[in-house]
Amino acid sequence: MASRRAHxxxxxxxxLPVLKPFYVPPPAYASASHWLANLPPYTGILLFLPxxxxxFASHAAGEFTMFNAFEALFNWIPFLFTSGFLFNVLIxxxxxxxxxxxxxxxxxxxxxxxxxxxxxxxxxxxxxxxSPWLVILFIVLLALPFEFVIFGVIIAVPDWMKAVFxxxxxxxxxxxxxxxxxxxxxxxAQWEAAESLAFSRQQILWRIILPQCFKRMIPPWMNWYAILxxxxxxxxxxxxxxxxxxxxxxxxxxxxxxxxxxPFYSFALGMFFLYCYPIARLTIRLERKYAVKx
Amino acid sequence: MVSWTEKDPIVSIKDVHKSFGALExxxxxxxxxxxxxxxCIIGPSGSGKSTLIRCINALNDIQGGSIHVRGIDLxxxxxxxxxxxxxxxxxxxxxxxxxxxxxIENVMMAPLLVLKEDENEVRARARDLMKKVRLEEKENAYPxxxxxxxxxxxxxxxxxxMSPDIMLFDEVTAALDPETVKEVLVTIKDLAQDGxxxxxxxxxxxxxxxxxxxxxxxxxxxxxxxxxxxxxxTKAKDPRTKDFLSxxx
Ligand SMILES: Nc1ncnc2c1ncn2[C@@H]1O[C@H](COP(=O)(O)OP(=O)(O)OP(=O)(O)O)[C@@H](O)[C@H]1O
Ligand SMILES: [Mg+2]
Numbered sequence: 001m002a003s004r005r006a007h008x009x010x011x012x013x014x015x016l017p018v019l020k021p022f023y024v025p026p027p028a029y030a031s032a033s034h035w036l037a038n039l040p041p042y043t044g045i046l047l048f049l050p051x052x053x054x055x056f057a058s059h060a061a062g063e064f065t066m067f068n069a070f071e072a073l074f075n076w077i078p079f080l081f082t083s084g085f086l087f088n089v090l091i092x093x094x095x096x097x098x099x100x101x102x103x104x105x106x107x108x109x110x111x112x113x114x115x116x117x118x119x120x121x122x123x124x125x126x127x128x129x130x131s132p133w134l135v136i137l138f139i140v141l142l143a144l145p146f147e148f149v150i151f152g153v154i155i156a157v158p159d160w161m162k163a164v165f166x167x168x169x170x171x172x173x174x175x176x177x178x179x180x181x182x183x184x185x186x187x188x189a190q191w192e193a194a195e196s197l198a199f200s201r202q203q204i205l206w207r208i209i210l211p212q213c214f215k216r217m218i219p220p221w222m223n224w225y226a227i228l229x230x231x232x233x234x235x236x237x238x239x240x241x242x243x244x245x246x247x248x249x250x251x252x253x254x255x256x257x258x259x260x261x262x263p264f265y266s267f268a269l270g271m272f273f274l275y276c277y278p279i280a281r282l283t284i285r286l287e288r289k290y291a292v293k294x
Numbered sequence: 295m296v297s298w299t300e301k302d303p304i305v306s307i308k309d310v311h312k313s314f315g316a317l318e319x320x321x322x323x324x325x326x327x328x329x330x331x332x333x334c335i336i337g338p339s340g341s342g343k344s345t346l347i348r349c350i351n352a353l354n355d356i357q358g359g360s361i362h363v364r365g366i367d368l369x370x371x372x373x374x375x376x377x378x379x380x381x382x383x384x385x386x387x388x389x390x391x392x393x394x395x396x397x398i399e400n401v402m403m404a405p406l407l408v409l410k411e412d413e414n415e416v417r418a419r420a421r422d423l424m425k426k427v428r429l430e431e432k433e434n435a436y437p438x439x440x441x442x443x444x445x446x447x448x449x450x451x452x453x454x455x456m457s458p459d460i461m462l463f464d465e466v467t468a469a470l471d472p473e474t475v476k477e478v479l480v481t482i483k484d485l486a487q488d489g490x491x492x493x494x495x496x497x498x499x500x501x502x503x504x505x506x507x508x509x510x511x512x513x514x515x516x517x518x519x520x521x522x523x524x525x526x527x528t529k530a531k532d533p534r535t536k537d538f539l540s541x542x543x
Contacts, residue, residue: 193390193449196351197404197456198379207407211394 032230033223036280044277047270069259073267076250080264084243085271087160091242092229094164099171099228100221106172107179113201121176128173133166134234140166141238160242163235171228178220182213219287226276226283233268243268298365304329304460304491305350311358312345319345321515322359329459332492334502337512338538343495346512347462350493351382364459380408383453384462387469389445391437397448398424398433401455409456416455423451427481443474447481454485461485463494499542503527511535 109121128136144162148155186209194204236244247268251260298304303326312320319342327333335343348354349361352368352375361368366378391400401420405411424430427447437445446466453461463482467475479501486492486505496502502509503523510520511532519535520526530536 189386189388189390190392192353193386193392195353195375196379196382196384197452198376198408199404200376203407207403208392212392 031220031223032227033219033280033283036226036276037284039277041277044270044273047273048266064255064257064259066259066263069254069257069263072250072254072260073263076247076264077267080243080246080250080267081271083241084246085268085275088229088232088235088242088272089275091160091164091167091232091235091240092225095167095171095228095232096225097168098164099168099224100175102168102172103175104179106176107183108205110176110180111183125173125176125180128169129177131170133170133231134237136169137163137166137234137238140169159238160235160240163232163238163240166238167228167231167235171224174224175221178217178224182217183209185216186212215290219283219290222279222283222286226279229276229279230272243271298362300329302365303327303362304331304364305493306362307346307350307359308361309359310346310349310356310361312342312349312354312356319515320349320356323512323515323517324359325510325517325520327460327491327493329491330489331507332486332494332505333508333510334506335493335495335510335512336497336499336502336538337510337518341512342515343512344464347384347464347493347495350460350462351379351384353384376408380456381459382462383456383458383460385446385449385453385464385466387465389437389442389449389469391445391449391452393437396434396436397429397440400437400448401452404452405455420451420455423454424448426454426484427451428477441474442470443477446470446478450478450481450485460491460493463492463496465495465497467496467498497542499527499539511538513538 106121106125109117110125112118112121141159141162144157144165146157148157183205190208190212191204194208199208232242233244235242236248239245247264251257251264254260305327307323307325310320310323311318323342323346325333335346337343345354349356349368350363352373356369363378364381367373368378391397392403395403398417398420401423402416405416405419406413421430421433424433427450429444429447429451432440432444432448437448440448450466466482467478470478475498479498482492482494483505494502494506506523508520509523509526511518511526511530511534513534519530519532527539530539
């Protein structure tokens with residue numbers, strides 16, 4: 001086949017097998033959502049598989065069997081879910097909200113005509129985009145006071161609020177990049193056409209450029225939400241009472257039997273998967289949909 | 295107010311120099327346009343035609359010489375670009391319609407947001423303009439649903455909605471199929487006959503000959519030759535003009 005084609009275009013004359021030009025698909029846009037969404041849906045069930053196998057594997061190990069471990073987990077599940085996982089979701093929602101608002105401002109700052117604004121926005125974006133989240137969290141936790149005194153009234157700042165603040169910083173920086181990238185993705189011809197119609201810069205940005213790239217920002221934005229949600233267990237290192245912290249406490253209350261580890265952490269893993277997987281799938285779907293238009 | 299009367303040129307370009315970095319693109323260009331006149335700028339690719347007409351609505355700034363539009367000095371550091379652009383419409387080769395708005399919204403947007411005119415009045419005028427460019431049945435189509443020629447006519451209507459005094463056309467038919475070129479040219483011709491001052495960059499020699507009051511030939515950043523179409527096309531003197539015309543005609 002290959003050699004016949006080579007002959008037909010009179011380029012190569014050989015009886016040896018000819019390496020056909022091959023097509024290397026471009027690497028899929030490396031995002032957490034792609035990775036997650038490409039997992040088959042039954043991954044969720046697989047994640048719970050250890051839960052099912054483990055009991056039999058270690059049945060003979062001691063008096064505290066895996067069966068007991070599961071009993072313990074099932075007793076704790078309502079608590080772990082309502083006080084733990086829902087709290088992770090809450091932290092992620094708040095962080096996303098503040099991160100998005102601040103990120104939008106910062107992103108627009110990055111394309112400002114005023115040089116100090118642009119430079120500062122750029123610097124803050126790079127700073128928080130390229131720092132480990134855990135380090136940011138620790139700094140925020142240690143730097144923020146645990147209470148404010150305003151007019152003699154003491155306002156306590158609970159740790160989870162600090163965690164929200166800490167997590168919203170990297171989100172802010174990444175949203176800032178999304179906004180900047182989206183605005184720059186609109187051809188300059190659109191700016192010029194609008195300028196020639198006597199629109200002001202503000203009007204061009206808000207009425208013409210942003211409406212065009214808004215949709216394009218949604219998939220990467222959702223991608224960061226999934227990443228953020230998966231990062232909320234970091235808060236357990238700060239002592240915030242989310243699912244991982246509570247799981248540890250629950251295991252402690254059950255006398256720290258090593259058999260507890262797999263069921264409890266698998267449960268946490270499963271919760272995150274069940275929450276983030278649909279988001280990842282939706283992200284990919286929207287990405288495809290919006291990639292066709294425009 | 296700026297003192298300008300209809301006896302003065304509506305666009306007056308004097309010895310304009312324009313550089314992009316070290317590259318000098320306009321090397322002393324002068325031309326005057328009277329109100330109601332139609333002028334065509336022709337010349338080889340890269341000779342600075344686009345750059346020149348983009349200077350007229352201050353999309354490009356200039357490094358030397360002067361440009362006056364209706365008496366407004368474009369080299370004034372306090373130039374109000376928005377006021378200038380309300381008077382100068384521009385149509386681009388790539389149409390550049392706003393893809394998220396329908397045809398009629400594209401036409402209505404600037405009068406509504408820039409001139410802050412009444413919505414009903416603007417809509418009525420936009421409808422008239424859509425009729426004028428023969429697209430009244432495409433009012434609610436999005437740019438992506440229109441052919442190139444239709445998009446370009448919407449783009450013309452969009453500029454006209456601002457009721458400009460001068461229209462700039464930068465190779466507006468260059469991206470179109472030969473069949474659709476005509477519909478756009480007819481639109482421009484209607485405009486010219488209505489007395490609109492038009493400055494066109496074009497490669498359509500037949501059209502230029504038919505419609506222009508004056509033709510300018512640019513090469514390498516200077517105006518090599520100019521004149522009314524009859525003399526320009528038949529009695530060109532400069533070898534560069536002759537060479538260019540022989541290639542094109
Ligand atoms: N923004 C810019 N930055 C740098 N150089 C530019 C810019 N715009 C135009 N030029 C250069 O200026 C020269 C003239 O460009 P211009 O677009 O005015 O040519 P033109 O006569 O309109 O050509 P064409 O017929 O191909 O449209 C070219 O050499 C071009 O590369
Ligand atoms: Mg050009």
